Every structure is written in structure tokens, then in C-alpha cells.
Amino acid sequence: MSEHQAAGRYVGQSVRRREDLRLITGNGRYVEDVAWPGTLHVAFLRSPVARGKIAQLDVSAAQALDGVIAVYTGKDLNYEVKSWWQTMIGPDAPQPPRRLLAEDDVRWTGEALAMVIATSRYVAEDGVDLIDVDFDTEQAVLTERLGFDGVAADTENLVHPEWGSNVAASLPAGNPLMPESNPALEEIFASAAHVVTETFNQHRYICVPMESRGIIASWDPYREMLEIVAATQSAHEIRSAAGRMLGLNENKIHAVAEDVGGGFGQKMYPTAEELAVIVVTYKLSRPVRWIEDRNENLLAGGHARREDMKLTMATDSSGKILGVKAHHREDVGSFPLPSVGSNASLSAVLLPGPYDFNQYFFSGQAVFTNTNGKCAYRGPWMMESVAREQMVDVVAAEIGMDPLEFRRRNIIQPDQLPYTTATGLVYESVTPHDTLEQAAEMIGYDAFRIEQAAARENGRLLGIGLSMYIEASPGFGILGAEQVNVRVDYGGTVLASTGTGSHGQSVETTIAQVVAENLGVDFADVKLVQGDTATSPFGSGTGGSRTASVFGGAAKEAALLLKQKVLLVAAEMLEADPSDLEMDLGVVSVAGNPEAKVTLEQVAAMAYAGAMMLPEGMEPGLDVTFRIRAPLFMYSNATHAAIVEIDPASGAVKVLRYVVSEDCGNMINPMVVEGQIAGGVVQGIGGVFYENFVYDTDGNPLTTTFLDYLLPTASEVPIIEYGHVITPSPTPGGFKPMGEGGAICSPAALINAVRDALTPFGAKVNSQPLGPQQVVDLMEGN
Amino acid sequence: MSEHVVELTVNGQTHLAKVEGRKTLADLLREDCRLTGTHLGCEHGVCGACTVIVDGAAVRSCLMLAVQADGSEVTTIEGIAPGNGELSSVQQAFRECHGLQCGFCTPGFIVSIESFLDANPHPSQEEILENISGNLCRCTGYQGIIKAVSLAIELRDKAAAPPELVDDGGVVRGAV
Incomplete structure (x- = not known):
């Protein structure tokens, strides 16, 4: 059943973000800001060739350097790996022959083959420079x-x-x-x-979070505890990966993601370098950290x-x-x-x-x-x-x-729902018709065609492009069940926890909105903790556009369950029937008799300390957990419409207008929804027009700085216009996935707009990127 | 490697540090002063996340050596607000306009924009875009940041009293 939740006190409102106060004042705590006494620093020696045998690898000079604690090569670390797989995929899925550090041969330019551990990153890099390495280079497979x-x-x-x-x-x-x-x-x-x-x-373009990868880890053999802080989208995943790798019980590992500076997928799964840091602290029993620099991140941070x-x-x-x-x-x-x-x-x-x-x-x-x-x-x-x-x-x-x-x-069409696709997916609440018509109207499609024809007469190259999609957030396997815990503490305020890994998605705000709304308390009295394996229930982290749809749904159900419990306890206190009670802003009152009321703080005191007075069989306390079972997929949909103008002389493309009409069901926080859309769209603008990670035909990367790998800046982006169609999903809360859609749908809208603008040239616009040179080539028929 | 004594004023406080000649100002601020709000996004002077104000000019602290800042007056993101528990106009505007998501690039943007508006209180839209094009953001698509600059100009013009540093969970816009 669809539940169209009208904008409530909190859900549906552009509530200001909880995260912002610390982040705008320089008080965020990213992994690089975490300082543990005695921490050692890591720098990696990376392969300068794409493929070849390691003919020589002599680390003795590096080892002798003042301040260098240890130098490891593949043969020193790789044997420590007991097991290496990703939870979403499972232990039986095929894996390439993984290794922490290259051993005997190298298989890509940038592959780490030695690791210097030193008292500072400066000294660690000095150590890397002293390693003597030589290769028998082979022809790269590219x-x-x-x-x-x-x-x-x-x-x-x-x-x-x-x-x-x-x-x-x-x-x-x-x-x-x-x-x-x-x-x-x-x-x-x-x-x-x-x-x-x-x-x-x-073409190859990549995530580029502004914060690169990073980890600090410390093994304490006396407490038998491995502490990890990492720039990760999933604290639980890095804990599981560390446990598998070392053969160490997960309950001896505590992983935390503090503030994380973007991820976009790159920080979903622990990578070789991060796992190597974990192995090294396990060997040395000292805190070890690695903060990736930008050159490394572009070269080695995962491509796409x-x-x-x-x-x-x-x-x-x-x-x-x-x-x-x-x-x-x-x-x-x-x-x-x-x-x-x-x-x-x-x-x-x-x-x-x-x-x-x-x-x-x-x-x-x-x-x-x-x-x-x-x-x-x-x-x-x-x-x-x-x-x-x-x-x-x-x-x-x-x-x-x-x-x-x-x-x-x-x-x-709307009358075809529920619709089963040729691939067997069942859509129940998608609205492609509505978003297409809304986008066409917002961008003034018909008027544009007239303007375009006139512009062509004057030698101006204008084009319009549409793109539509259905965004599916996966809910299978480990992605299919997420938990939210909500408890009212003795003081009457609310602590919620869940297994998300917010890295910019505003989860501390949005999940708190859902809890406050459905429990019936003040938003200011709800705090969410996440990204910490000790305080959050097991969860798969933030990825796959599932935070609102899956975690948000679980938050609603957990809050409603807790509310039931609150009302049962309050009913004892007020000598009323629970069905006559309502809670608003943390005050429970009897319908029609507002004088008969108790505060949530009083209810909490009763629930925790007044167990003797609770009815037989009622469990004391106000603490609820709910783990949701998500459908195989949850769907949202959108239509993007772009208008571009091409400079006939330079081939440069300017995006003049960009319209997104989307249906992500009930919006928890419209400001956050629009922010997610904008970020995704601009990643598409970057990908189509500016970003291109280039290898030459020997496998040498040519774009390992921001001077070569071009991200869009504020000057390259249009003001994005949003249209919202609201059709709730059939799941709790009616929330649909939307975090990835901006990046999925925008490339085709932009390419189609360029194709449309270049119609007079009869150009075949089927390739990206569409930088000025490529566009000039298309106009000249090359 | 030889070490040098550097004395500088950061956010009004005098700091004395012994640093290698190769140490960057950014690392001095982060490691020796423990002011970790200055972020390193590229360490080659493009992304602007490490922007701080040195003797009145916005600089990329990843490209400046600590020894070059000897005797200088430095303002970092931690010192940009007019007073303890207050927010600067740009900080306030970033919050109101959803000018940040992950927040990693944010200190650099805020410091750059404060410095820019100090020098040019009423810039044209083109000047605004040109100025903020010196900083990279990967989350917001710049939409909220562009809006925040306009709001910051308004707030500065009104010389609005900075709000209390409290989380009131306030609703800033109506439902869509």
C-alpha cells in the first residue's frame, strides 16, 4: 500500500543539517585529523611500469635511514592474508589473485610493491626514494x-x-x-x-572524492583489540575485511568512520593499501596510518x-x-x-x-x-x-x-502499472510519464525548437537533450536488511543508531528527522550515531542509494514501535487506554483531556526505574530495534533535460540550462534531495566534457594531477532546475532511492544535447569525452 | 635536515615551532598548531581546500613553506568567525544554502570567499564565479555554494548580528 505522507513537522522539510556546524568551523574530524600518540606513517613505493618482472628490489638503504622503522615488500606481508572477499559478493565469488603488495611481478602502473614505515610521512617518502628497484618490463595488456x-x-x-x-x-x-x-x-x-x-x-573517469583514502589502525595485543579509523563508506565492511584477512574474530575489532570527505563508491570496499596498514599494525603493535595523497588517489584510488x-x-x-x-x-x-x-x-x-x-x-x-x-x-x-x-x-x-x-x-504508461519488464522486474509506483512531461514543460521544449531553428539561421549551435531512467537500489543479500535502533534514555532524549556510513549524505540529519516525526518528539532531542561498529547495529554502510529508502524505512518502523511502547507505559501512568493517547513533541496526553499528560522523561523514568509498577509481562525500558527486509529492488525515476550551446570556433560546449524532474517518493529533506541531484549531475558534466583519465599505449597514466585530470568548477555549471513528482513507494515511509541518479542520467542528456546541436554537421556523436578538440573533430567530420 | 625556528601568529595566538625547511605551512598548522580545519585536497595548489589568509592575502598553504610564514599573521578556518560561538557571514550562508555535503573542501571555500568579499564587497556574478572557480568541490555541484556567496553579501550588508552557536534544528524552508 502506498502511503503518501504529507509534509510533516520534520519529514518533508528542509531542516538545516546537523553536520554543518562542525564542518563550517573547521571542527570536523576526518581520518587525517585523528592523532594517536606514537603513530607511524606509511609511504608506498609504486610501480612505474604497467607490466613486468621485478628484477631487483633492495630496501636496505631505506631501512638504514634515520626515522625509518620498517620496510616491507610483498613477501613480508602477502602470506599474512588468510581470506579476502567482500561481504556483498560472498566468499565463493571469483576474485582476481589479490595481494597486498606486488610480489615477483607488477601488473599496473601504480601498484604498490613496498611500504616504508617511518616517524613522519616526510621521512617515509625519503625512504621510498632510497629503494633500489628494477624491472624486466613486458608489453602491457591494454x-x-x-x-x-x-x-x-x-x-x-x-x-x-x-x-x-x-x-x-x-x-x-x-x-x-x-x-x-x-x-x-x-x-x-x-x-x-x-x-x-x-x-x-x-571513457575512463573516476570518483575523485575531495578527501582521498586514509586509515589509522592500532593493534593492542594486551587488550586484544584492533582499533581502526578509516575514510570508509562502511565501518562494518572494513571490520569484516580486517577480521577475514588476519583470521581475527570480528569482536576484537572496532572500526569507526569519523567524518568522511566523499566517496562516491571508491570507499565502499577496503583496498590493498588500507589492508596492508592493518597487517602492519598487527605486526608492530603500534599505531600506523596512511593518508593517500592526490597523485596516489588519481593513479590508484579505483577507476571506473x-x-x-x-x-x-x-x-x-x-x-x-x-x-x-x-x-x-x-x-x-x-x-x-x-x-x-x-x-x-x-x-x-x-x-x-x-x-x-x-x-x-x-x-x-x-x-x-x-x-x-x-x-x-x-x-x-x-x-x-x-x-x-x-x-x-x-x-x-x-x-x-x-x-x-x-x-x-x-x-x-500509468495504466500499465504494475509493469513487468522484459527482464522480470516489477515496477509498482514509477512515473516516467509524469517526469517526462514535467521536464519538457519546465525546459520549454517546444519553444526551444523554434529558438533553435532561428539560432541555426544565425550560425549558433544550440542543442537539447533528454534522458530518462529508472534508478534501482539493490536490496538483495547483505543490502537487503538494515537495522535502526531507537532508545529513549533516562533523561527523556532519544538516541538512534544504524549501520550507515554517511560521507556527505546528511544522514545524521535525515534519519533523525524520520525518527522525530514518527516517534513524536522534538528533532533537537534526537541524535543519530552511525559509522561505528561498537555503537551501530550491523549494517552494510552508505552506498547503492539505499539510505533513505532502506535505513529510512527501518527508522520509521523502529520509531513507531518505540512510540507504541511509550504509550503503553504512559497508559499505566495516566490510567488511560493506550489507544486514547497521543505523543507530540515528547509529551503524552489523553485525547480530549490535554490536562492529563506526562512527559517522555517521566515515561522513561517509569520504564527504567518503575519496573515493579509495569504490567505483568511488559519488558521494562524504552529501547527498540527494527531490522527491515527490503524488496529485491526499490525504484525511483527521473527525466533530465539539458540545453547546450557549442562555440563553432573552439568546440567548447556550454550548458545553458539543466532541468531534472524526478520522483523519489516522499522526500525526507527536499534540500538534501536537491543537493544529491546537483552533485550527481555535475559529476556527469565533468565526465562528459572535462574529466578523462588517460593511459598511453604502454600503460603510463598521463593525468595524475588536477592540472591534467580536470574537474568541473563553478564556472562550468548551470543553475540546476528541479521538478518533483511525489509518488510514494510501497515500502515504509514511501521513500525511494535517489543518491546515484544524477550521475546515471546526466551523461546521456548532455551527449544527446551535443548530438542535437551538431545535427547540421551530420556528426556521429557516440563517444566521450566531448572536449573542445573532440567537438571540433566532429564538426570537421574527422 | 636542518631545522628552523618559526614564529607566527595564528588566529591571534603566537606559535613557536621548530620545522624542517621543507615543511609546508599546511603541515605546520595541522601538526604543530593542531589546527586541523585546514585540509589538504591535492597538495599541488589546484583544489584550494588548504586556503588560509596570510598577512591579508588568501594563500594555498600547501604551496607555502612554513619558514616563509615566519613573522606572519595567519587566519585559518578556526579563526574566521568574529568571535567564540559565532559564525561569520560566509559560514552562516553555507549552512543556510546547503553549501556543503561532505564538508572536506568547505574550509578552503569559506576562507577564500571571506577574503574575496573583504576585498570586493559587491562583486558581479561573473566575479563571484571566477573567484570560487579557484576551489574544487565534488559533492554539491556548486549550486549551494554559488547561492551562499550571494547570501553572504546580503548578510554582510545588513551587518546582521551573527547567530548564537546553537543547534536549534530550525526549519529554513517550507516543504516542496
Whole structure:
């Protein structure tokens, strides 16, 4: 049942953020700010070559340096690893042959092969400079040189000889849930009025949190306790990973994420360097910390987005989509996370998006290369939207239809709900129709077409691009059950705790809003603790756009359960029927008799200290836990619309307007929702127009500073305009996922706008990035 | 490596430190003064997270050596508010306009903007964008930051008394 929660006292309000006061005054506490006495500092020696044998590795000069405590190489650390897997994937999923430090050979430029532990980072870096290392360099295996299929076909030069192939994963091969072929689709392709095939490329662009990775860890053998503070999206995940690696019981590990300076997926799973720090403190029994610098973060902090997708789409003569076939190719680098880094299985399921068609086939292949491994990046599966939304425009052009009209004809209509996609997903409360119409109206689509035609007469290149998607937040496996604890303490204030790992998402504020609203107390009296394995229930952290939808739902249920308990205790005190009681702002009163009331503080005193007076069978205390069972997927949807202008002389693209119409169900905090959208959209602007992580054909990275890897600045962004359609989800609270959508949907809207602007040139705009040079090349037909 | 004695005033307090010649001002502030609000986002002078005010000018403390700051007067994010328990106009505006998410880049933005508005109290929109383009943010898409600069200008013009440093959980906008 949908529950449309009208804006309440707190839920639905743009409440100011709890987090801000400390962060705007310089009083945040990020991992680099944590200082433990006697802490040792780490610097890594990283491979300068992409592939080769380690011919020589002499660390003696480094070891002799004043201030250096220890130097470790692969053979000193790798044997300590007992087990290495990610909770979401499980112990049986395939993994590349993981190692903390390169041993015998190196497999990507930037791979750490030695680790200097010293009294300061300055001295540790001096130590790194003194290490004598030499390589027998080998030809690197790279999609940049061989292409995706070339890498897959190379059986002689293997990224991981232990794996036996450069193919990391493929679909549908080996997936019992996916068909090997779809003859009905092939029949459609043979007879349909329009059949179009096109391939869309995406380049390597990456998360770039402003705070790089970092960890401080300390093993105390006398207390048998491993303390960890890390820049992580999931304190529980790093605790589990440390326990597996060392063979140490999790209850001897305490992991905390203090303030975390962004992540976008990169901080979801512990990486080799962080785990190496944990092994070193376990060996030395002294606090050890590693704070990654920016050069390391760009080089080694996890890469993303290098993939392509070939689509074939068939329509009838009226432009109705009849079927889609997709082939997806991914470069997952050398040591991707999690598992083998492939996002194809999620792309496969989500590719139909908001469109109505029932014949479908998906295949895909991921290849290992001698580059930095792929990590999760905000909507890791997003190639399905990037490719599909471009394909829609390409097909619309092919059949001579405006892309807005083509979408109107093909999206799932309100009367088709609940709708089962060609991939078996069931949408109950999505609104592609509403967001498409709202976005088209907000951007003035029809008026723009008139303006565009006039501009073209004057030599101005204006373009409009639409993009739609259904954002699915996964709720399977470890992602499918999250817990919120809510308790009223003796003083009558509320402490909630949960397993989130906020790294910018405002969770301390939004979850407190949900609890305050549903419990019936003042927001100022609710505090949330999270990101701490000792005080938070087990949880998978913040990622996958699940904080509002899953944790928020659990927070509502927990608060309602606690409220029931409060009313039961208050009923004893007021000698009233619990069903006649209501709580507002922490005061319980009898309906129709406002004089009969007790405060939450009084109820708490009774619940904890007055157990003798509670009814037989009632458990004393005011402390509730609720672990929610999430559906397989929860869905939100949006339409993005962009208007760009291209400078015909320089090829520079300016985004003139950007409209997002989205439906994330009930909004807990509209200000936070819009902030999440904006951040995602601008990451798309960066990815399409500015950011490009480049390797040369020998596997040398060319973009390891912010002078080469260009992030968008305030001058490159338009004012983003928001439209909200509110259709609650059928889950508690009615909240839907929305954290990743801005980054998933924006690239295609921007590329489509450029494609539209370049229509007069007949240019084929199927590749990114679209920097000035690429745009000039497109205009000149290169 | 030889060490040098550096004496500087940070947020009105005198600090004396013995530092290697290669130590950056940022590291001196963070490690020797324990003022960790100054953040290091790139250590090559592009992101602006480490911006502090040295003798009236906004500088990137990752590119300045501690010894170069000998005898200087430095203001960091911890000293930008007019008084204890108060917020500066820019701090207040960042909070009102959702000018931050993870908050890592925020100190650099706030210090840069304070310094910019001190020098140019009524900038054009173009000047505002140009100024804040010297700092990188990865979370907000700059939307709240751009709004915050305009609000800060208004607040400065009104010379509004800074609010008490309390978390009142106030609702600042109506429901959408």
C-alpha cells in the first residue's frame, strides 16, 4: 500500500543539517585529523611500469635511514592474508589473485610493491626514494592498444597468469538466470520496419572524492583489540575485511568512520593499501596510518566507466520499440572491487529502464587489463542508461521523429502499472510519464525548437537533450536488511543508531528527522550515531542509494514501535487506554483531556526505574530495534533535460540550462534531495566534457594531477532546475532511492544535447569525452 | 635536515615551532598548531581546500613553506568567525544554502570567499564565479555554494548580528 505522507513537522522539510556546524568551523574530524600518540606513517613505493618482472628490489638503504622503522615488500606481508572477499559478493565469488603488495611481478602502473614505515610521512617518502628497484618490463595488456576484444583474445599475454585468461567475466555464459539466445528477438530484427545498430563508448573517469583514502589502525595485543579509523563508506565492511584477512574474530575489532570527505563508491570496499596498514599494525603493535595523497588517489584510488555498449533496437513503422539487443564490454583493470568488478549483470537487468518492450537479449564481457582496477562509482551499472538514452535519440532521428515524441510513444504508461519488464522486474509506483512531461514543460521544449531553428539561421549551435531512467537500489543479500535502533534514555532524549556510513549524505540529519516525526518528539532531542561498529547495529554502510529508502524505512518502523511502547507505559501512568493517547513533541496526553499528560522523561523514568509498577509481562525500558527486509529492488525515476550551446570556433560546449524532474517518493529533506541531484549531475558534466583519465599505449597514466585530470568548477555549471513528482513507494515511509541518479542520467542528456546541436554537421556523436578538440573533430567530420 | 625556528601568529595566538625547511605551512598548522580545519585536497595548489589568509592575502598553504610564514599573521578556518560561538557571514550562508555535503573542501571555500568579499564587497556574478572557480568541490555541484556567496553579501550588508552557536534544528524552508 502506498502511503503518501504529507509534509510533516520534520519529514518533508528542509531542516538545516546537523553536520554543518562542525564542518563550517573547521571542527570536523576526518581520518587525517585523528592523532594517536606514537603513530607511524606509511609511504608506498609504486610501480612505474604497467607490466613486468621485478628484477631487483633492495630496501636496505631505506631501512638504514634515520626515522625509518620498517620496510616491507610483498613477501613480508602477502602470506599474512588468510581470506579476502567482500561481504556483498560472498566468499565463493571469483576474485582476481589479490595481494597486498606486488610480489615477483607488477601488473599496473601504480601498484604498490613496498611500504616504508617511518616517524613522519616526510621521512617515509625519503625512504621510498632510497629503494633500489628494477624491472624486466613486458608489453602491457591494454584496451587502449588492443581494444576490448583484442585483450579478450590475447591468450599469450595474461594480466593474471593464475586466472588463465584476460576475460574477467562474461554474460550470459555461466549465468543460469539468463537465456543463451532469444530467437523471437532475431525474428523481429528480420522483419521490423526499422532496425538500428549503434555502439556507444564511454571513457575512463573516476570518483575523485575531495578527501582521498586514509586509515589509522592500532593493534593492542594486551587488550586484544584492533582499533581502526578509516575514510570508509562502511565501518562494518572494513571490520569484516580486517577480521577475514588476519583470521581475527570480528569482536576484537572496532572500526569507526569519523567524518568522511566523499566517496562516491571508491570507499565502499577496503583496498590493498588500507589492508596492508592493518597487517602492519598487527605486526608492530603500534599505531600506523596512511593518508593517500592526490597523485596516489588519481593513479590508484579505483577507476571506473571505461566501457562500451552495442545496441540493436527494432521498431515498427510507427516508432514503437519492439525489441532490444545489447552487448556490453568493460575494462575492469587489474584488481577491481568488488569481485571481478563487472557491472554487466546489473546493467543487463536494468537496461529496459522506463520503456515498454518485451523482446530482449543481453550479453557482455569484462576484461582484465594492466591498469588500475575498477571500483564502484555512483551508479556503477549506468552504461545501460548512457547507451539506451543515446540509442533512443539515434533511432528517433533514423525514423524522423522528435526524441521527445519517440519517448512519449515508448515509455511505460500509468495504466500499465504494475509493469513487468522484459527482464522480470516489477515496477509498482514509477512515473516516467509524469517526469517526462514535467521536464519538457519546465525546459520549454517546444519553444526551444523554434529558438533553435532561428539560432541555426544565425550560425549558433544550440542543442537539447533528454534522458530518462529508472534508478534501482539493490536490496538483495547483505543490502537487503538494515537495522535502526531507537532508545529513549533516562533523561527523556532519544538516541538512534544504524549501520550507515554517511560521507556527505546528511544522514545524521535525515534519519533523525524520520525518527522525530514518527516517534513524536522534538528533532533537537534526537541524535543519530552511525559509522561505528561498537555503537551501530550491523549494517552494510552508505552506498547503492539505499539510505533513505532502506535505513529510512527501518527508522520509521523502529520509531513507531518505540512510540507504541511509550504509550503503553504512559497508559499505566495516566490510567488511560493506550489507544486514547497521543505523543507530540515528547509529551503524552489523553485525547480530549490535554490536562492529563506526562512527559517522555517521566515515561522513561517509569520504564527504567518503575519496573515493579509495569504490567505483568511488559519488558521494562524504552529501547527498540527494527531490522527491515527490503524488496529485491526499490525504484525511483527521473527525466533530465539539458540545453547546450557549442562555440563553432573552439568546440567548447556550454550548458545553458539543466532541468531534472524526478520522483523519489516522499522526500525526507527536499534540500538534501536537491543537493544529491546537483552533485550527481555535475559529476556527469565533468565526465562528459572535462574529466578523462588517460593511459598511453604502454600503460603510463598521463593525468595524475588536477592540472591534467580536470574537474568541473563553478564556472562550468548551470543553475540546476528541479521538478518533483511525489509518488510514494510501497515500502515504509514511501521513500525511494535517489543518491546515484544524477550521475546515471546526466551523461546521456548532455551527449544527446551535443548530438542535437551538431545535427547540421551530420556528426556521429557516440563517444566521450566531448572536449573542445573532440567537438571540433566532429564538426570537421574527422 | 636542518631545522628552523618559526614564529607566527595564528588566529591571534603566537606559535613557536621548530620545522624542517621543507615543511609546508599546511603541515605546520595541522601538526604543530593542531589546527586541523585546514585540509589538504591535492597538495599541488589546484583544489584550494588548504586556503588560509596570510598577512591579508588568501594563500594555498600547501604551496607555502612554513619558514616563509615566519613573522606572519595567519587566519585559518578556526579563526574566521568574529568571535567564540559565532559564525561569520560566509559560514552562516553555507549552512543556510546547503553549501556543503561532505564538508572536506568547505574550509578552503569559506576562507577564500571571506577574503574575496573583504576585498570586493559587491562583486558581479561573473566575479563571484571566477573567484570560487579557484576551489574544487565534488559533492554539491556548486549550486549551494554559488547561492551562499550571494547570501553572504546580503548578510554582510545588513551587518546582521551573527547567530548564537546553537543547534536549534530550525526549519529554513517550507516543504516542496
